[in-house]
Amino acid sequence: MERLYLPKLNRLHPTLESTVLKVVEESGELARAVLQHLADPAAKTPDSMDEVAAELLDVAQTCVTMIFVLEDEYGLRCEEMIDSHLSKLRRKNYLFPETPEYRIEDSGSFKVLYLPRLQIPGIDLLKTVCKIQEEIGELTQFLGKGAAASGEATSLDRHTVFAGAALELLDIAQCCFTMMYILADSYQLDLQPYLEKHEAKLRRKGYFD
Numbered sequence: 096m097e098r099l100y101l102p103k104l105n106r107l108h109p110t111l112e113s114t115v116l117k118v119v120e121e122s123g124e125l126a127r128a129v130l131q132h133l134a135d136p137a138a139k140t141p142d143s144m145d146e147v148a149a150e151l152l153d154v155a156q157t158c159v160t161m162i163f164v165l166e167d168e169y170g171l172r173c174e175e176m177i178d179s180h181l182s183k184l185r186r187k188n189y190l191f192p193e194t195p196e197y198r199i200e201d202s203g204s205f206k207v208l209y210l211p212r213l214q215i216p217g218i219d220l221l222k223t224v225c226k227i228q229e230e231i232g233e234l235t236q237f238l239g240k241g242a243a244a245s246g247e248a249t250s251l252d253r254h255t256v257f258a259g260a261a262l263e264l265l266d267i268a269q270c271c272f273t274m275m276y277i278l279a280d281s282y283q284l285d286l287q288p289y290l291e292k293h294e295a296k297l298r299r300k301g302y303f304d
Contacts, residue, residue, distance in 0.1 A: 155271035
């Protein structure tokens with residue numbers, strides 16, 4: 096599997112505030128799935144990964160959906176956000192292939208989001224859950240302190256808040272994508288059935304055409 100793709104949920108119109116609430120909900124469900132997986136005597140089998148993989152995709156979908164909304168409805172240039180994201184990964188000395196090109200593109204009912212498969216020694220499910228929580232905290236800074244939501248003396252302008260939030264959403268999605276690739280390698284998983292099951296669930300809920 097060279098890429099993970101997620102549908103554009105054109106029947107949902109989240110805000111940044113509702114996205115924070117949703118990503119907190121989904122990350123909590125991910126944490127529960129990971130704890131159940133680690134407590135399972137059969138945790139070394141591919142079948143035990145079903146719930147974890149599903150929750151990773153749900154967290155990523157929440158973030159990617161808001162990125163698409165920022166692009167379509169608020170004029171954010173997401174290609175620039177991805178370039179900034181990749182630059183940050185390089186500054187942190189994360190190793191990843193420089194090809195293929197990483198971007199967002201339209202593909203029928205889908206937006207295809209290409210993010211790199213990071214090579215991070217020692218990363219595991221628990222560390223991923225903790226990293227996602229860290230990134231969620233940084234996201235809320237842009238919607239709290241950055242926007243002077245509690246009456247702080249200074250605030251960021253609207254575009255800076257949107258751009259900063261998009262970068263944090265990309266960081267969360269990157270955590271999920273990286274972990275999915277690691278699971279695929281570690282458990283010899285075919286990711287395609289997980290993506291198809293995720294798509295079918297979203298269609299049943301009427302989230303996209």
